Amino acid sequence: MTTKRMTVGQALVEFLAHQWTVDGDLRERTIPGVFGIFGHGNVAGLGQALKQYNVADPTLMPYHQARNEQAMVHQAVGFARIHRRRATFAAAASVGPGAANMLTGAALATANRLPALLLPADTFATRVADPVLQQLEHPHDTSVQVTDAFRPLSRYFDRVQRPEQLFSIALAAMRVLTDPAETGAVTIALPEDVQAEALDVPLEFLQDREWHIRRPAPEQWALEAAVAAIRAARKPFIVAGGGVIYSGAEEALRRLVELTGIPVGTSQAGGGSLVWDHPQYLGGVGATGTTAANRLAAQADLVIGIGTRYSDFTTASRTAFQNPDVAFVNINVAPFDAFKHGTQLPVIADARETLTALRALLDRHHVSAEYAERIAAEKRAWDAAVDGAFTPTGLNLPGQPEIIGAVQAASGPKDVVVQAAGSLPGDLHKLWRVRDSLGYHVEYAFSTMGYEIAGGLGVKRGLEALGDDRDVIVMVGDGSYLMLHSELATAVAEGIKIIVVLIQNEGYASIGHLSETVGSQRFGTRYRYLDRDELNFEKGDLLTAVDLAANARSYGIDVVEIHPGPEAIDQLSAAVRDAKASSTSTLIHINSDPFVYAPEGEGWWDVPVAQVADLESTKRAYDEYREQQKKQRPLLG
Structure with a gap:
């Protein structure tokens, strides 16, 4: 086998430069560049490698500066969404505080199901100098370091403790980055000494490699069950989530709802699934949703979730769907999300593939004229409310x-x-x-x-x-x-x-308003000078x-x-x-005036209120909270 003598840092950079994502006819580099802030943990490893390739071929793996490690990951996530998860950036940080600064970014990427490759440096694997600057020391476990904090925040985590481990770790990382069901933050921790160590790298490891995005079609039994449920429903309602965007299923969704007349509400991630003036689009659904979407969702006897993870904002903390007989058809490439709310109708498949198949099987099916008029009336009313707000x-x-x-x-x-x-x-x-x-x-x-x-x-x-x-x-x-x-x-x-x-x-307008609803009177939410007599920021002049x-x-x-x-x-x-x-x-x-609010959308968000309090405002808020809680449902469909 032909090999090339390289450091771990050099091998990883060249490997990443040759990874390609393939999605149908689309083919693009999975990792088109690296953000990096260098310190003693990575300057001799990844830093040297990036410099060396910049001299030899600046296009191989472009390097970009950043001013904050957390922001590097945010940039990678923003890039990934615009590319519908086909590509993202790598983010390299030094030992200790540099690595720790990326933790928020890791959690953000994983929570949003968006790929980001994190390359935090770690302390010496050999422990030849122990402890080093910025190393944590735990008497009960001296192996625990800052990078271990990435474990619960990542969809994949590993540490290259020996140079030979790079091959299997790098390949596993790419698999997760390009898997629509598993993607999120992918973390490869790189000890500072190992990054600079040399090994013989097989040339096969450095050749172009393609990662095809899976677009699984629905199983026949699941498709037939979903079709039967849709045909039987009198008031179906679609919740379109981010999976619609990532699958490129907007056109398939539009064609399905134009065929059937089924209304659509979107989660935050699903914004863009339909354009705002489409007759079937009722706007956002849930805690921050519109009256149009929330009123139809409340009466729906069948909720068709497409690529949504059903967050508490989407379900209005499980108060959005009030029909006692509501059932759920959950279309999702991730089984974890497809089975939510105890559904007996999970469709574990790609959104675009499923919507295309549903349309073929729902030919000549349409919601009732009465339901269609209700959809149109609610949309007209909300559009007028937005016009007024603008x-x-x-x-x-x-x-x-x-x-x-x-x-x-x-x-x-x-x-x-x-x-x-x-x-x-x-x-x-x-x-x-x-x-x-x-x-x-x-x-x-x-x-x-x-x-x-x-x-x-x-x-x-x-x-x-x-x-x-x-x-x-x-x-x-x-x-x-x-x-x-x-x-x-x-x-x-x-x-x-x-x-x-x-x-x-x-100040903090959102939390200020929320503070009022829980009876805390906007405490600590305005930017004011400290009142040194009362030791708070409630009465001082604005800052x-x-x-x-x-x-x-x-x-x-x-x-x-x-x-x-x-x-x-x-x-x-x-x-x-x-x-x-x-x-x-x-x-x-x-x-702006923080006390001017958008039109009420009739959604609710569950934020617990103190059960006992001396403040009358908190007592009133608790009474209201208990009333709202009565609307919460287990949502077992």
């Missing part, structure tokens, strides 16, 4: 719904809106009128504050790799912005254009000395400040249009 009030401080409306009106039909945390995901789920299957990118499985700018960069990288020049509009609140804004420097360094709409409401626009300007991007006033919404629309016309990144800063 109408400018002319107040000095606009509400967030007006801001969303202005950004929507100024955006292009294929632009991508990116969001993750705070009050914006709920408002966008209700209000954003999605016009393209890839136009809605809200990370809501982990809802990570700080994801937005880094994730938006990943989305834009992904679009550029596809030759797609649409704009990426990042909407972020001041709370999330303060968590992680450093990747604006990355945008400047690489000339990557994103548009950031920074909405400042002087207006912090200038977020100036902070953004310091990164070297264009900044537009919209000052409070009756013309703020018109100015915002103009600023978004100007930003779209620009070739460089722009941040638009606008102040």
Whole structure:
């Protein structure tokens, strides 16, 4: 067998450069690049390897700088979604704090079922120098290190303790990255000494290798059972999740619902499964859903879940589906999700394959005229509610719904809106009128504050790799912005254009509202100066000395400040249009009123309230909580 003498770091980099994902007629590099921040754990291993290949062939495995290890993973995830999970980035970090900084990113990738390859450095396998800088020491188990924290956060974890282990570990990692049912964070821990050790690498390991994405067709018995259930249902309802997007099943879904008239509500990940003005699309469903979707879901006798994991927001904490005889047809490539809610009708298969098969078997089947009219009436009513929410009030401080409306009106039909945390995901789920299957990118499985700018960069990288020049509009609140804004420097360094709409409401608007509902009176949710007499932040002046626009300007991007006033919404629309016309990144800063809410969608989210309290507000909240709990159902269908 012909071999090549290489270090572990060099072998891994060259191996990754030759991995290809194949999805039907599509073929692309599984790992088109590496993000890396170097330290004593990886500078001599992966760092040296990346440098060496950059000198020999810069296109083999491009390296990209980052300013924060967590943000590296966010970029990889944003890239992966835009590529429908066919490709992602690797993220390399040094020992100790560098590796630990990636833990949030790992959890985010796994929770969202999106691939990301994490390469955290580890301490010496030989323990020749023990302990080293940044090494943990546990007297009960000296083998435990920071990288062990990745185990519960990863869909695959291993540690290369000897050079020879690289071959089997790398191949296993690629299998999970490209498996639609298992994908998520894939972590290969690399001890700093092992990274630099040499071994004889078989040339076969370094040759091009293809990983074909599985698109399993439904089993005949499961398909026939699903068809029978759909034909028997009087009020069927579809919940479209992220699996529709990842499977590329939007067209198959559209054709099925146009044939049958079945209404559709989407999870956050399923946004884009249908365009907003499609007659069968009723908007988001669940805790942050629309009245149209939630009212139809409440009465549904059959829920057809397609590529959804049924999170508590999607099921409104198991209060969304109120029909006592409701059954579930769960179409999912992952058995774990297909069997949820005790369904007796799991269809463990690819979404696109299943929808295509269902359409052929449901020919001439359609919901009743009465149900069709109910669908249309609820859609008309919600569309009117959104129109009202988007109408400018002319107040000095606009509400967030007006801001969303202005950004929507100024955006292009294929632009991508990116969001993750705070009050914006709920408002966008209700209000954003999605016009393209890839136009809605809200990370809501982990809802990570700080994801937005880094994730938006990943989305834009992904679009550029596809030759797609649409704009990426990042909407972020001041709370999330303060968590992680450093990747604006990355945008400047690489000339990557994103548009950031920074909405400042002087605190945590979402948790402030939630705090009210549980009787805690927005405690600790406004950005104020410390009241040193009462030792809280409840009565001090707002923290207006912090200038977020100036902070953004310091990164070297264009900044537009919209000052409070009756013309703020018109100015915002103009600023978004100007930003779209620009070739460089722009941040638009606008102040908002955190007490103006989107229209009520009749959804509920289970957040426990203190059972005993001295505060009257908490007592009232507990009484309301107990009433809402009565609507929760076991959902055994």
